[in-house]
Amino acid sequence: MSGFSNWLAAHTDTMTLWIGALCTLGLFSILYRENKIYRFFEHLFLGLSMGYLMGNIWTDTLRPKWWIPLWNDGEWWQIGVLFCGLCYYLMFFKKVSWISRLIIGFILGVSSGLAFQAFVNDYWPQIPASFKPLWPHPELRDKAGHILVKALSVPDVLNNLIFMIILVCVMSYFFFSLEQNNRVLKRSATAGRWMMMFSFGAIFGSTMMARIALLIDRLDFLINDFGPQIGGQGVMFIVLLALCAVVILLVRRNEREQE
Amino acid sequence: MRYRNIIYFLNRIDRRILYTLLILAITIPFFYKIRIPVPISRQTDQLYSAVEALPANSMVLFGADWSASTRGENRPQSEALVEHLMRKKVRIIILCFDPQAKFLMQAIMEKKGPSHGYKEKRDWANFGYRPSQANFLKAFGPDIPTTLSMDIHGNRVQDLPVMQGVQTAHDIDMLVNVTGSTTSDAYVQYLQGSYHLKMAAAITSVMVPEAFNRLDSGQFIGMMPGLQGAIEYEQKLGYVGRASIASESSSAAHLLVIALIFLGNICMLLERRIVQAGGAAK
Numbered sequence: 001m002s003g004f005s006n007w008l009a010a011h012t013d014t015m016t017l018w019i020g021a022l023c024t025l026g027l028f029s030i031l032y033r034e035n036k037i038y039r040f041f042e043h044l045f046l047g048l049s050m051g052y053l054m055g056n057i058w059t060d061t062l063r064p065k066w067w068i069p070l071w072n073d074g075e076w077w078q079i080g081v082l083f084c085g086l087c088y089y090l091m092f093f094k095k096v097s098w099i100s101r102l103i104i105g106f107i108l109g110v111s112s113g114l115a116f117q118a119f120v121n122d123y124w125p126q127i128p129a130s131f132k133p134l135w136p137h138p139e140l141r142d143k144a145g146h147i148l149v150k151a152l153s154v155p156d157v158l159n160n161l162i163f164m165i166i167l168v169c170v171m172s173y174f175f176f177s178l179e180q181n182n183r184v185l186k187r188s189a190t191a192g193r194w195m196m197m198f199s200f201g202a203i204f205g206s207t208m209m210a211r212i213a214l215l216i217d218r219l220d221f222l223i224n225d226f227g228p229q230i231g232g233q234g235v236m237f238i239v240l241l242a243l244c245a246v247v248i249l250l251v252r253r254n255e256r257e258q259e
Numbered sequence: 260m261r262y263r264n265i266i267y268f269l270n271r272i273d274r275r276i277l278y279t280l281l282i283l284a285i286t287i288p289f290f291y292k293i294r295i296p297v298p299i300s301r302q303t304d305q306l307y308s309a310v311e312a313l314p315a316n317s318m319v320l321f322g323a324d325w326s327a328s329t330r331g332e333n334r335p336q337s338e339a340l341v342e343h344l345m346r347k348k349v350r351i352i353i354l355c356f357d358p359q360a361k362f363l364m365q366a367i368m369e370k371k372g373p374s375h376g377y378k379e380k381r382d383w384a385n386f387g388y389r390p391s392q393a394n395f396l397k398a399f400g401p402d403i404p405t406t407l408s409m410d411i412h413g414n415r416v417q418d419l420p421v422m423q424g425v426q427t428a429h430d431i432d433m434l435v436n437v438t439g440s441t442t443s444d445a446y447v448q449y450l451q452g453s454y455h456l457k458m459a460a461a462i463t464s465v466m467v468p469e470a471f472n473r474l475d476s477g478q479f480i481g482m483m484p485g486l487q488g489a490i491e492y493e494q495k496l497g498y499v500g501r502a503s504i505a506s507e508s509s510s511a512a513h514l515l516v517i518a519l520i521f522l523g524n525i526c527m528l529l530e531r532r533i534v535q536a537g538g539a540a541k
Contacts, residue, residue: 031275049359118449203469206485207465210332210464212281212285214328214330219285220289240286244282
């Protein structure tokens with residue numbers, strides 16, 4: 001057993017690279033079509049993540065924050081936390097299910113308070129930041145020479161103007177208190193909808209960028225990290241090309257069979 | 260007839276051929292060491308300046324909230340930021356709201372630390388994964404030692420030299436959040452807003468358009484947007500890391516996607532015209 005442990009310790013890096021490469025290629029097999037290899041690696045990944053999460057909750061939170069104080073530091077009253085947690089499960093027993101509602105009510109109250117603070121800290125600073133100056137001016141300083149207001153150039157003003165127009169147009173789109181029959185309101189709402197479409201386009205473009213970045217990382221791993229394991233980056237590049245060629249040939253064969 | 264067949268073929272090209280082209284566009288630049296300079300965006304420049312302005316021995320809270328699923332963007336960002344922070348000789352404490360991040364960050368710190376003379380416990384500490392971010396940060400702000408209690412090796416906070424003098428969030432000089440999810444929201448809501456911390460975020464590209472609100476309002480003093488931000492930061496830093504290696508692959512892949520979008524639309528319009536003219540495409 002110790003021989004195996006030593007062997008494992010000596011080959012951990014190599015095994016990590018091989019397992020990583022096999023998992024990557026297994027998951028990439030979805031690019032051909034839905035298949036059992038992909039399903040296997042998908043379930044493996046989900047199971048591992050859940051197990052890993054549970055392990056981390058114990059080692060990083062429950063053990064240092066609850067178990068050690070309870071057993072080693074004599075903080076016996078921490079057993080009450082376990083009792084409160086278990087009360088949650090009383091919802092499955094009709095006669096005493098009211099006890100679980102006490103705990104749920106407590107959690108809801110805390111969450112509501114937190115949500116209010118979250119809203120204030122998150123959105124309030126953005127409201128004054130939306131009011132932007134629309135006239136160019138030089139830098140303003142106090143008597144001690146400290147900058148009170150930064151200089152505003154003509155391009156800055158143009159930026160602010162575009163920002164204000166978009167803000168008003170988009171807000172008018174969400175103005176539902178009146179029927180939007182008024183010509184000005186109607187046009188600004190339509191413009192607002194267009195602006196949002198541009199914004200969604202930008203978000204979609206960013207999503208593309210993110211996905212490409214993730215693909216670059218995996219291919220970087222396969223070629224630059226795993227490649228040397230099988231004879232070099234060039235060899236891995238040829239293996240990848242060969243896999244792509246096999247996939248294309250399989251697709252062509254399926255097409256011919258369907259015809 | 261030949262022209263029509265080409266249009267027909269291009270409109271129905273199998274997606275797996277496009278995947279192969281994308282793989283080629285990404286992998287071929289790995290074999291060439293060309294470095295195309297990229298313009299530095301305002302938000303990356305602001306983040307760089309904020310880190311640059313930190314005096315030595317400042318305390319930086321490094322919120323690492325990413326996992327293997329966003330490693331392509333968040334790892335180069337983390338490496339570039341850690342490189343800069345270590346050059347500035349500041350103290351770093353790592354906190355994760357994603358369970359995978361603690362080991363991913365530990366590996367980065369252990370790799371970079373020795374070359375900068377950084378030692379764990381003395382110059383940096385990793386406090387690992389904590390669940391329930393909102394509740395945790397609410398408790399963290401007024402009493403850091405009690406809330407953190409131990410690092411990932413089981414060392415108590417009071418035994419860590421790096422934590423000397425750190426009691427509340429007011430003792431933190433800068434908060435950097437590298438994230439692949441919405442954890443920067445909770446940092447703004449329960450820490451930055453309440454304690455007026457200097458906060459910067461390194462986020463994935465998907466989140467960038469919405470994060471500009473926070474940059475405009477001053478809630479973020481700087482931002483590193485996706486892999487592109489990491490490329491810019493490395494260039495600003497004069498450091499060749501993961502992002503710089505991926506730079507040309509990223510450009511090539513984007514050019515290919517743009518070209519394919521143009522080609523697809525042109526072919527669609529041409530085929531529509533052929534059909535309207537009364538001729539079948541094939």
